[in-house]
Amino acid sequence: MISFPNCKINLGLRITSKRPDGFHNLQSCFYPVGWSDVLEVIPADAFAFSSSGLPIPGDPQKNLCVRAYRALKADFDLPPVQMHLHKIVPIGAGLGGGSADAAFALKTLNEQFRLGLGPLQLEEYARPLGSDCAFFVQNRPVYCVEKGDVFEEISVDLSGYYILLVFPDLAISTAEAYAGVRPHQPETDLREHLTAPIGNWAATVHNDFEDSLFPKYPLLQQIKQTFYEEGAVYASMSGSGSAVYGIFNAPPVLPNQFSGYVVWQGKLEKQFRG
């Protein structure tokens, strides 16, 4: 079975406090975006994992797809499979690519071997694999709190807008990004800003990681600035960076400044494969 683990962007991101477990509580809206990896899972005589495309740092046996398989294998009589991941979404980009791979591995195995798990049960398997992972089970716009793995409904629909994503070949590890933030309790409600017209967002919807990462990597701020100069209705860094996105009313022309970077553009949709 083949699936296409897509990525996400964060519409606003507030880091509100450090938790006793060392993680951080946050508030954000996660929104699915069509830039995707490719994951194939087929029955085999023995378990095997391989990958192609972008190189994935670390031991392949600790790949999030393998960890997803093992998590289900611990509770179900899963047959051996061969998994192949073609990696396209940049790593260390704040796009949740690795988390999506894990969530799609869980969903594919559940479907392929008829394990009968519902979305809430799949989210339980996803949470220990990564804070972003549970989001990709249902893969629809949600307001996230706590570690980014507890969801509330929010009515944000960007269908019909165009997105341009730029990854400036700069991998920022999530742990490094969190180590630089100063958590604080916001004075306003992000949900109210997000349900107001998108034209207001530039002044009201902020990613707290930009405060520590833009001074360290000024290029990221320049990219965001370029998006606004090119007519974006809203622009921001996604998650813990380093990808920066712009949202446009019409298909954007790629600015010269972005040649040489990894870019992706497409139309925003509200729902991807759940």
Ligand SMILES: C[C@](O)(CO)[C@H](O)COP(=O)(O)OP(=O)(O)OC[C@H]1O[C@@H](n2ccc(N)nc2=O)[C@H](O)[C@@H]1O
């Ligand atoms: C920046 C975001 O992408 C926002 O959507 C996520 O918070 C990151 O989620 P993720 O990549 O799935 O992160 P994880 O693999 O769970 O954690 C990596 C590291 O990031 C830090 N971390 C992550 C999530 C969180 N809520 N607080 C944290 O402090 C921890 O140091 C952790 O060891």
Ligand SMILES: Nc1ncnc2c1ncn2[C@@H]1O[C@H](COP(=O)(O)OP(=O)(O)OP(=O)(O)O)[C@@H](O)[C@H]1O
């Ligand atoms: N399928 C996978 N794809 C990407 N990274 C993976 C995968 N499996 C394991 N990893 C490990 O996770 C690390 C990347 O984690 P990190 O959270 O920084 O980036 P990310 O997956 O792009 O997500 P984020 O959007 O949170 O930045 C890699 O260095 C790699 O060692």
